[in-house]
Amino acid sequence: MRNNYHGFTLIECLISLFFISLFFLMLSGVFSQSQQIFQRVESREELEWQIFLIQFDKITEKGTFRDMSSTALIFEREELHEGKVVTLAIKYSSNKKYVYLSNNGGTEPILTQVQAITFDRQGDAILFTVRFLNGVEKVGKWTIP
Template sequence: MQKNKGFILLESLVALLMLSGILLLLSGLIQHAHKMEQVLSGYHQLEWEIFLLQLDNELHEVKYIGTSQTEISTEIESKGKMVPLVIKKVNNRIIKRQSGGNQPLLMGVNQFVCQEKNNGVDFVVTFTDGKKKEGTWIFE
């Protein structure tokens, strides 16, 4: 008797079943990664909008002094005298520096670039994951 050196039908079915299971798992992983990317993108947008609202609130009653490429300089009245208030990037954060104290406003920042235009300051924030957001603060 001769032995066949090919696959039998049962072995072929098992191999196809394993292949389809692997492809199904890969498909699920790709869909999950896409959903996670959408969630993180929504988180960045929410964090950015909160930052813009907080920045507008912090700079509501200040006197504008000037802008360098990396910071916004203002003054605010505190206890009857004018004290400096600076918005700048320090250690992957945008902070508000006033009266020797620091308050973080935005985390995960790789770059903060400011430019004065007309009656406002345009700024571009690049996050550590490479995403960029732009904003404008209008001063009176």
């Protein structure tokens, strides 16, 4: 008896369609998860940016502005209990990728995952631009009292 079988059976076609649909279902799940992860990272950066602005405001209230460079702001503050003048600086560490507060020899990170920061004086205001590692750029403005 000769078999003239030239094609796929209905069951073979259904099994292959099942596996193709399963593949596309998993692929759509990956895309939706990546969007959720991106939104969480973006919201974390926005939260960190808002906290940085509050900290920046508190630092500038405590001290008197003295000097600046393209990557640092320098303030002086009189210590209440010691009566001596202490230098505060907001600086950028390019090797650690963060902005930190330098205070009396110690350092405290105040903004992380930073690719670059620039300070630019324009009259009685200082504009600062922060570019994060993911490419998001934030701009702030501080008016010198």
